[in-house]
Amino acid sequence: xxxxxxxxxxxxxxxxxxxxxxxxxxxxxxxxxxxxxxxxxxxxxxxxxxxxxxxxxxxxxxxxxxxxxxxxxxxxxxxxxxxxxxxxxxxxxxxxxxxxxxxxxxxxxxxxxxxxxxxxxxxxxxxxxxxxxxxxxxxxxxxxxxxxxxxxxxxxxxxxxxxxxxxxxxxxxxxxxxxxxxxxxxxxxxxxxxxxxxxxxxxxxxxxxxxxxxxxxxxxxxxxxxxxxxxxxxxxxxxxxxxxxxxxxxxxxxxxxxxxxxxxxxxxxxxxxxxxxxxxxxxxxxxxxxxxxxxxxxxxxxxxxxxxxxxxxxxxxxxxxxxxxxxxxxxxxxxxxxxxxxxxxxxxxxxxxxxxxxxxxxxxxxxxxxxxxxxxxxxxxxxxxxxxxxxxxxxxxxxxxxxxxxxxxxxx
Numbered sequence: 001x002x003x004x005x006x007x008x009x010x011x012x013x014x015x016x017x018x019x020x021x022x023x024x025x026x027x028x029x030x031x032x033x034x035x036x037x038x039x040x041x042x043x044x045x046x047x048x049x050x051x052x053x054x055x056x057x058x059x060x061x062x063x064x065x066x067x068x069x070x071x072x073x074x075x076x077x078x079x080x081x082x083x084x085x086x087x088x089x090x091x092x093x094x095x096x097x098x099x100x101x102x103x104x105x106x107x108x109x110x111x112x113x114x115x116x117x118x119x120x121x122x123x124x125x126x127x128x129x130x131x132x133x134x135x136x137x138x139x140x141x142x143x144x145x146x147x148x149x150x151x152x153x154x155x156x157x158x159x160x161x162x163x164x165x166x167x168x169x170x171x172x173x174x175x176x177x178x179x180x181x182x183x184x185x186x187x188x189x190x191x192x193x194x195x196x197x198x199x200x201x202x203x204x205x206x207x208x209x210x211x212x213x214x215x216x217x218x219x220x221x222x223x224x225x226x227x228x229x230x231x232x233x234x235x236x237x238x239x240x241x242x243x244x245x246x247x248x249x250x251x252x253x254x255x256x257x258x259x260x261x262x263x264x265x266x267x268x269x270x271x272x273x274x275x276x277x278x279x280x281x282x283x284x285x286x287x288x289x290x291x292x293x294x295x296x297x298x299x300x301x302x303x304x305x306x307x308x309x310x311x312x313x314x315x316x317x318x319x320x321x322x323x324x325x326x327x328x329x330x331x332x333x334x335x336x337x338x339x340x341x342x343x344x345x346x347x348x349x350x351x352x353x354x355x356x357x358x359x360x361x362x363x364x365x366x367x368x369x370x371x372x373x374x375x376x377x378x379x380x381x382x383x384x385x386x387x388x389x390x391x392x393x394x395x396x397x398x399x400x401x402x403x404x405x406x407x408x409x410x411x412x
Contacts, residue, residue, distance in 0.1 A: 001027065002397055003370075004037040008048040009378055010364050011343070016045060021370040024396035028366055041392055041399075043374050047383055049346075050363050051112025051371030051395065052323040053353030056208070056241050056269050056307035058150075058315070059099035059116040059135065060090075060128035065312035075281055076213070079314040080152065087124035095131025096138065102311050102321060103139050108401045109322040110373035110390040113144045113357060115208065115307075117177060119152040120168050121161045129168045142400045146357070148208050150177030155195050156188040162195050169203040176200040178209030180221040181245075189221045197232050206237040206358070208269075212245035215280055215290060219245040226260040235265035239356055241307070243268055244275050244290035254293055262302040267356040270294055270348075271309040272329040274316045294334035298344055305356055306330040306348040323349035324375075328384050339381070346380045370397035 003021040010017055010029065018033035019026060061083055068086055071078050099116065106114060116136075118129040129149055136145040149168035155161045155178075165176065178196040180189040193209075200207050212219040222243050229238045240261075246254055261268060270292050279290020297304050306326045311319035331337060331345040354362035361369045376388030389403035 090127040092130035096134035099135035146174040213242035217248035
């Protein structure tokens with residue numbers, strides 16, 4: 001045996017267990033492992049989670065907040081304008097360096113799977129995608145990285161982008177991105193979605209779109225996306241981020257969309273950090289939160305995840321990135337505070353995210369991949385409450401990060 005994590009708290013089990021790892025797989029999860037191991041880690045009663053996920057991160061724009069002029073309106077249109085000023089001169093190596101800084105911090109926080117969005121369009125060409133593909137290569141072995149080719153300026157309203165998205169797939173991008181609500185008309189939004197499905201089918205890729213990220217209750221591209229997913233047989237292969245317009249839908253229409261999303265197997269990524277600060281900028285008090293109807297989606301059985309969208313860029317000035325902080329934020333904004341709801345919130349960066357990414361061998365059981373995080377707290381509740389350091393991060397059976405800290409309360 002290569003590694004044994006002893007005295008581990010595992011979700012769903014009352015008593016501590018030992019987790020035995022051989023090469024890149026979990027061999028056993030038992031009360032006491034009596035065999036020998038090349039290395040042992042004493043979890044000392046801490047919670048051990050399978051590797052954490054961040055399925056929506058604009059890593060090509062990360063840390064631009066320290067370089068670019070501020071977004072004085074705090075709005076999405078100004079953020080796009082500011083980014084475009086810089087994006088025209090993107091250098092793939094520079095993009096990779098900024099992305100690598102964020103990936104490193106994410107790994108230290110227990111993230112073993114990232115989905116990185118790269119702007120693809122006529123403004124920046126393929127340079128952002130090339131940069132994130134370089135970052136993916138640099139972090140091979142430390143984490144899994146998927147790169148999304150994302151049409152930030154639209155597809156129909158930015159002629160030539162469809163061809164660039166197709167080229168991005170040939171370049172090595174993993175996921176077809178989309179931004180249908182940003183098109184000028186509803187008809188063009190539907191055409192945008194059709195184009196994305198054509199590219200995805202041609203290259204056998206999954207889809208992840210930013211959908212209805214607006215306060216406008218008339219923005220309804222999620223309805224067509226769910227329908228298209230069912231019609232094209234893409235159930236379980238499509239994710240939609242934000243969907244903030246759902247907060248403004250009337251209850252009857254919202255119930256219909258919730259049902260369609262669940263039926264189509266579309267994953268919803270609620271990125272609470274960015275939606276809270278970008279939504280309802282024109283509202284007077286009381287302001288809407290711009291958050292998708294999380295509890296209604298969960299009650300219907302829809303797959304919901306939460307992600308760290310941005311890290312110090314023109315869209316959002318904060319961001320660590322840390323999946324546990326995302327769990328805390330979604331627990332607050334969606335009012336997931338009961339014991340079973342805290343578990344639901346933690347699912348959003350673990351089992352639900354693994355389902356979205358179609359990672360089949362995920363979890364803490366014999367035969368699962370040995371992606372493990374020793375959290376410095378004994379339970380899901382305490383992990384969300386305390387936001388502790390991740391003591392050990394294991395990827396494919398190998399420790400890739402650890403935290404060592406001493407905190408003392410000195411005498412008065």
